Amino acid sequence: MPNLRHGKVCNLAAYYLTQHVMEGDLGHVMSNDSFVKVENDPDTLRGADVLFISYERLPKGRVPDGVLDVIPDLAVEVVSPSDVWTKLFGKVHEYLDAGVRAVVILDPRSETASVYRPDVVQQVFEKTGTLTVPEVLPGFSVPVARLFE
Secondary structure (H helix, E strand, C coil): CHHHHHHHHHHHHHHHHHHHHHHHHCCEEEEEEEHHHHCCCCCCCEEEEEEEECCCCHHHCCCCCCCCCCCCCCEECCCCCCHHHHHHHHHHHHHHHHHCCCEEEECCCCEEEEEEEEEEEEECCCCEEEEEECCCCCCCEEEEHHHCC
16 A cells, blocks of 8 residues: 555645646646556556646546546656566556556655656656656656655
8 A cells, every 4th residue: 555655746746747737728637546448358447646638638628437548648656665666667568558658657765757658768867857758748847856855
């Protein structure tokens, strides 16, 4: 079960994403294990800690109840103390294979943010760096240290 620090990092990630997305009127930000269908037949669901779906993928307005068939543009996962890296990497690949444009892994232990994209080498942002994901959220930036306060 995730601990308090995990919850705070999730909240900070959602806060900074929401702030940027709302200012630019770009789409929807969701949290709390919002389900993403990454495979069909059989259906496979993943609960993202935080996700962003652009208005291009899910039009502006009220979000429907239930599991969305819409693939998010961005998924954020925060490493829990009980997480195993092989399972996290499996989740990253499931997201990317399903069509997620970028996956951010926030690691509270190392205080780093790693960005995974299809067919691109992982990009690691250290605590002293600034997290950006320009192909998904142009203009978005947050000092990595702020995500772990």
